[in-house]
Structures are given as C-alpha cells and as structure tokens.
Amino acid sequence: MEITLNHLIVPAADKDVAAAFLAGLLGLDVGAPSGPFAPVRINDGLTLDFDDRHHAQPGHYAFLMDDGTFDALLSRLGADPSVEYGSGPWHGWDRRINHLGGGRGVYVRDPNGHSYEFFTAVP
Known part of the structure; x- marks a missing residue:
C-alpha cells in the first residue's frame, strides 16, 4: 500500500468560518460535522478538518x-x-x-x- 495523506487538522479561531472560507474559494462544500471538526473534503483522498478547540497557529x-x-x-x-x-x-x-x-x-x-x-x- 502506498502512503497518502488522508486528513490534516487545521487550527482555527472559528472552525465554521475557516472551513467556509476555504470551501468557498475552491467551490466545495463544508461537510457534516465530524466529531469536533468542520471538514472540507479536498478530493477523494484528503480532508482538511478545521478545529477551534485550541489556539489558531x-x-x-x-x-x-x-x-x-x-x-x-x-x-x-x-x-x-x-x-x-x-x-x-x-x-x-x-x-x-x-x-x-x-x-x-x-x-x-x-x-x-x-x-x-x-x-x-x-x-
């Protein structure tokens, strides 16, 4: 099996605003909440999970x-x-x-x- 990046947690001050911003730029949708994350599926193999539980860096x-x-x-x-x-x-x-x-x-x-x-x- 090859190694692929599957998801990445993106720290945000407001996960919903941050996810909507990127999704809007790319013409994508914000997915249904997944645990504490606001996910944006970039393609079949990669999702960015926006998380506002910690400091945005x-x-x-x-x-x-x-x-x-x-x-x-x-x-x-x-x-x-x-x-x-x-x-x-x-x-x-x-x-x-x-x-x-x-x-x-x-x-x-x-x-x-x-x-x-x-x-x-x-x-």
Whole structure:
C-alpha cells in the first residue's frame, strides 16, 4: 500500500468560518460535522478538518490544481475585494498571480492568518 495523506487538522479561531472560507474559494462544500471538526473534503483522498478547540497557529497549505480549477478560483477571488491574495512570497497581497516554476500561482490569506498557495503544473 502506498502512503497518502488522508486528513490534516487545521487550527482555527472559528472552525465554521475557516472551513467556509476555504470551501468557498475552491467551490466545495463544508461537510457534516465530524466529531469536533468542520471538514472540507479536498478530493477523494484528503480532508482538511478545521478545529477551534485550541489556539489558531497560522500555517501554509499548498494545493496543486488544473488550469480550469485555477481559473475558477481566480474568478471567485476577483469577485470578493475583501479577500487578500497576491503573487507572494516577495510581493505579498498585490492581487496578482505569479509564474513560479513555469505554471501559475497565487497566495491567499485566510481569516486565521493561514497562507493558502494554489498553483498549476508547468504546461
């Protein structure tokens, strides 16, 4: 059996707000509560479980996606001026994308200070 990452606990100040933020960015749904967690199923093999029982510690989460999914994400970002995003890591939240590694990428800051990185594979 190969080893795969199945789930990850994401510390949040408010698990429901944090889960809804990421799910909204990706066009996904927040799942039914699972114990103390607000789960967001990213794909068939990975769920992020948002947890507000402990102190929120900002982290970095990176997602590789296809071009169509990336374009849909950019459309949602452009429609919400309150969301901080940008080409980071050197230019911060400049509301632009980058071309690091030859693909396209963008960083998004969530309400808990997490940095989400979304990028495409090199064409």
